[in-house]
Amino acid sequence: MDRTEPTGQAAPAQQSGTEIHNDTLRRLLAIESSCDESAAAVIDERLNVLASIVASQHELHERFGGVVPEIASRAHLRCLLPVIDEALRESGTELDDLAAIAVATQPGLVGSLLVGLTAAKALALVLDKPLIAVDHIHAHIYACRMAAGRDVFPCVGLVVSGGHTNLYECRGATDIRLLGSTVDDAAGEAFDKVAQLLGLSYPGGPAIERAAAGGDPRAVAFPRPFLNDPRLCFSFSGLKTAVRYAVQGVPGQDKPVPPLTPARVADLAASFQEAVVDVLVEKTRQAVRQTGLHRVCVGGGVAANRRFRERLAETAEREGFELIVAPPHLCTDNAAMGAIAWELFHQGRFADLDVDVTPGLVRA
Numbered sequence: 401m402d403r404t405e406p407t408g409q410a411a412p413a414q415q416s417g418t419e420i421h422n423d424t425l426r427r428l429l430a431i432e433s434s435c436d437e438s439a440a441a442v443i444d445e446r447l448n449v450l451a452s453i454v455a456s457q458h459e460l461h462e463r464f465g466g467v468v469p470e471i472a473s474r475a476h477l478r479c480l481l482p483v484i485d486e487a488l489r490e491s492g493t494e495l496d497d498l499a500a501i502a503v504a505t506q507p508g509l510v511g512s513l514l515v516g517l518t519a520a521k522a523l524a525l526v527l528d529k530p531l532i533a534v535d536h537i538h539a540h541i542y543a544c545r546m547a548a549g550r551d552v553f554p555c556v557g558l559v560v561s562g563g564h565t566n567l568y569e570c571r572g573a574t575d576i577r578l579l580g581s582t583v584d585d586a587a588g589e590a591f592d593k594v595a596q597l598l599g600l601s602y603p604g605g606p607a608i609e610r611a612a613a614g615g616d617p618r619a620v621a622f623p624r625p626f627l628n629d630p631r632l633c634f635s636f637s638g639l640k641t642a643v644r645y646a647v648q649g650v651p652g653q654d655k656p657v658p659p660l661t662p663a664r665v666a667d668l669a670a671s672f673q674e675a676v677v678d679v680l681v682e683k684t685r686q687a688v689r690q691t692g693l694h695r696v697c698v699g700g701g702v703a704a705n706r707r708f709r710e711r712l713a714e715t716a717e718r719e720g721f722e723l724i725v726a727p728p729h730l731c732t733d734n735a736a737m738g739a740i741a742w743e744l745f746h747q748g749r750f751a752d753l754d755v756d757v758t759p760g761l762v763r764a
């Protein structure tokens with residue numbers, strides 16, 4: 401179980417660099433279980449994160465090279481209540497003190513989402529507190545609002561995770577329109593599958609990033625789908641296949657492939673990473689131009705990648721847009737970004753107790 405760094409995000413508290421928490425501020429409990437992290441956080445109404453606990457299931461999925469949905473839901477069943485208890489204990493919060501219970505209800509793995517939602521419903525019912533349904537992808541963008549400590553809307557939002565690669569026009573925290581997404585695999589999924597092909601560990605993103613550090617990004621010219629296409633789409637499955645061919649050879653061709661030495665792995669990792677980053681950065685630049693917006697917020701697990709962050713920063717500087725990338729501990733799945741529930745709370749947008757999960761991407 402990890403504690404993600406508590407982040408005091410309210411403007412006056414942040415200006416002094418110290419977290420100021422006023423005990424009279426209302427608190428909510430946010431629950432996140434959309435994929436393979438069981439997470440809970442307690443956040444006050446000025447967005448101070450009083451506790452943020454994440455129990456990751458990486459070891460359980462490692463040998464499969466990706467998340468196995470059934471294993472993920474069973475692990476949530478075991479981990480979620482202890483994680484919630486820990487978040488309440490660490491923040492010194494009694495259940496009765498809570499103003500609301502928030503939970504990610506979409507998108508994600510159906511069984512995983514259901515565990516979080518059922519826990520949240522039970523708490524809301526027993527405590528007679530309002531229930532708030534959070535969109536996990538919107539929460540990934542809201543992580544940038546948390547990090548900035550001030551309003552970041554309107555902006556272009558980019559969420560790059562294991563399940564999603566989506567560009568949004570964000571008029572407000574909860575007023576978000578999908579501009580485009582991947583037509584096949586998500587970028588994070590490609591990182592995970594390519595890591596498996598290269599014999600690297602799971603999750604693949606950090607492993608590829610480490611291997612790429614010693615490699616030549618120009619060693620292999622991998623495809624960059626949609627790079628010069630005005631549509632704001634992504635595609636990563638062909639890139640994944642291109643890496644497979646570079647490792648195993650093209651089926652039906654006798655051409656020998658270089659052995660998978662550590663130097664070759666480093667070159668393939670660096671070349672693959674560069675291809676993904678090229679496309680993500682270029683599509684973001686196009687989205688800025690097409691929307692006329694001047695700010696970009698980037699979240700999701702892949703946004704933890706240093707090369708990606710570096711290239712985004714260079715492009716922001718050159719193109720003259722403001723860039724906010726969530727800090728790494730708020731990029732990968734966590735419940736602190738469930739602070740977006742305060743926006744819904746203030747709009748009076750509460751969920752009924754018969755609310756259901758929505759596993760697929762919600763387009764508007």
Ligand code: KG4
Pocket residue numbers: 435560561562563564587588589591592603604605606609700701702703704705706731732733
């Ligand atoms: O947002 P996230 O924690 O979960 C989902 O909602 O999917 O994203 C997980 C994904 C995984 O595919 C993982 O390989 C990728 O984010 N990831 C990275 C890095 N850290 C995590 N990808 C590239 N570079 C990284 N440093």
Ligand code: ZN
Pocket residue numbers: 536540561562700701732733
């Ligand atoms: Zn996520």
